[in-house]
Amino acid sequence: MLAWDVAILTLTHKLIATNAPAFFAVLFLADRVPLVISTMVLVALWFSGQPDGTSQQPARLTQRESRQRILLIIFSMVAAFFLAQVIGDLFFRPRPLVDLPLQVPIDPQIWTSIVDQLRNDGGFPSQHAAFWFALTAGLFTFDWRAGLAAGLISLFFSALRMGLGYNYPSDAIAGACLGILTCAGIFSIRQKLAWLILPTFQFFRRNPILAYPFGLLVMIDITQRMRWLFGLLAILFGGRGPSL
Amino acid sequence: MNGFESWLLHRSNDWVARSPASFAGALDFSDRGLWLLMAAVLAGLWFVGEPGIIPTENGKITRLDNRQRILLMLGAMGISSGLARLLQLTVFHARPLVDVGLKAPIDPQVWQTVSSRLELQSGFPSYQMALILVLVTGIFYHHAGAGGLALLGGAYYGLLVVGLGFYWPIDILAGALLGVLITSLLFICQPCWRGLLRPIVLQFEYHQILAHLTGFLFLFDLSQKFATSSSLLRILYGFTLGG
Numbered sequence: 001m002l003a004w005d006v007a008i009l010t011l012t013h014k015l016i017a018t019n020a021p022a023f024f025a026v027l028f029l030a031d032r033v034p035l036v037i038s039t040m041v042l043v044a045l046w047f048s049g050q051p052d053g054t055s056q057q058p059a060r061l062t063q064r065e066s067r068q069r070i071l072l073i074i075f076s077m078v079a080a081f082f083l084a085q086v087i088g089d090l091f092f093r094p095r096p097l098v099d100l101p102l103q104v105p106i107d108p109q110i111w112t113s114i115v116d117q118l119r120n121d122g123g124f125p126s127q128h129a130a131f132w133f134a135l136t137a138g139l140f141t142f143d144w145r146a147g148l149a150a151g152l153i154s155l156f157f158s159a160l161r162m163g164l165g166y167n168y169p170s171d172a173i174a175g176a177c178l179g180i181l182t183c184a185g186i187f188s189i190r191q192k193l194a195w196l197i198l199p200t201f202q203f204f205r206r207n208p209i210l211a212y213p214f215g216l217l218v219m220i221d222i223t224q225r226m227r228w229l230f231g232l233l234a235i236l237f238g239g240r241g242p243s244l
Numbered sequence: 245m246n247g248f249e250s251w252l253l254h255r256s257n258d259w260v261a262r263s264p265a266s267f268a269g270a271l272d273f274s275d276r277g278l279w280l281l282m283a284a285v286l287a288g289l290w291f292v293g294e295p296g297i298i299p300t301e302n303g304k305i306t307r308l309d310n311r312q313r314i315l316l317m318l319g320a321m322g323i324s325s326g327l328a329r330l331l332q333l334t335v336f337h338a339r340p341l342v343d344v345g346l347k348a349p350i351d352p353q354v355w356q357t358v359s360s361r362l363e364l365q366s367g368f369p370s371y372q373m374a375l376i377l378v379l380v381t382g383i384f385y386h387h388a389g390a391g392g393l394a395l396l397g398g399a400y401y402g403l404l405v406v407g408l409g410f411y412w413p414i415d416i417l418a419g420a421l422l423g424v425l426i427t428s429l430l431f432i433c434q435p436c437w438r439g440l441l442r443p444i445v446l447q448f449e450y451h452q453i454l455a456h457l458t459g460f461l462f463l464f465d466l467s468q469k470f471a472t473s474s475s476l477l478r479i480l481y482g483f484t485l486g487g
Binding site: 021024025028032036039040043044046047048208209210212213215216217219220223 | 280283284285287288289290291292452453456457460461463464467472475479
């Protein structure tokens with residue numbers, strides 16, 4: 001355990017563990033809200049961009065370019081989450097709430113059930129930070145202000161998870177680096193991924209009645225930490241699904 | 245309970261309870277799966293129709309008109325499920341799992357949790373069936389073949405929940421009739437609602453990002469049985485009371 005890791009964690013924990021309603025609110029916020037926000041950003045970007053063939057604002061991305069970037073970003077986010085899980089399985093590091101005696105202002109039974117759920121799950125690197133910072137890096141390709149806003153929001157939610165004891169600050173930093181590098185890597189080989197991106201884009205263009213329900217299910221799966229995707233991969237290749 | 249209802253109930257139960265896995269799957273689908281499917285179907289239906297304001301040939305529909313119909317379907321879903329809930333409070337019809345000995349090959353504690361929730365709730369009419377038949381009716385108006393397939397899907401769901409002991413066949417039929425009636429009435433009166441529906445639909449052309457975001461959030465919440473909005477309301481309620 002690094003001293004600065006514990007110091008920052010203890011500070012963030014003290015900030016959120018002031019009373020039970022605040023703690024429950026943070027539990028709720030740190031659970032699915034950031035994932036829902038991520039999907040909202042993706043949906044909003046999907047419908048941004050000027051329609052193809054128009055030339056109203058040359059500096060603005062066309063819908064075609066915008067949507068292809070979004071597909072790359074989704075791919076980056078999923079890849080970063082998956083890589084974080086693989087690394088976590090290889091380099092197990094217990095989560096702070098397992099190791100440290102955190103004072104929580106809620107029913108001890110509820111807290112114990114949360115701790116037990118995560119006892120055998122490593123916190124390094126933070127899968128959620130990897131996921132959010134992959135999105136952040138992708139948003140920088142649209143607009144640096146959007147990227148900056150996403151980075152700040154990702155930092156906020158990472159801090160909430162630190163305060164809950166889900167991750168050490170170093171877990172979050174490692175996850176963030178992983179997310180950014182994964183996104184940068186995917187964007188650097190985007191030409192090689194044309195076989196995946198272009199047909200998907202055309203699917204939405206030519207068969208919206210089928211494509212959008214599929215897209216909705218993908219977005220919903222993202223909000224539940226890709227449980228269906230990982231479940232499918234576990235059935236096909238063995239392994240386990242994502243943790244809290 | 246007549247002979248046919250009893251026969252259908254037991255045959256459906258035999259089918260659903262043929263194995264613990266099939267029973268658990270039926271339980272899961274009847275709870276979450278239906279709402280997910282409804283959200284996905286609505287997402288697909290939203291893109292039915294031709295772009296533009298005038299159809300290119302007779303019998304075709306523009307996306308603008310189609311989307312107005314979908315808003316009417318959402319209204320029908322709200323009205324029919326509201327009416328169904330009201331009727332459930334007025335007409336008490338105990339669910340089969342209370343009165344009838346049915347097979348339930350799962351952990352008795354889990355089944356006890358499920359059945360105790362439903363014991364005091366009337367099953368007449370089935371509000372889920374009302375919701376399904378709103379969708380089926382809406383699909384039927386677009387394409388009879390697709391509507392027929394959707395009806396088969398609805399019948400499958402009906403058999404599933406009868407087999408689980410959640411509803412009698414008469415509850416399913418009543419819910420279905422309610423859904424069809426409300427939707428048909430609203431569709432017939434569509435011209436009356438044009439002044440309200442058209443501006444809403446046009447927002448999806450003029451303010452694509454905001455409108456589609458709102459639509460996505462609605463469908464997401466629908467797929468979760470409105471759990472997210474309920475949780476948010478509970479948290480706000482807790483904060484405003486200072487508890």
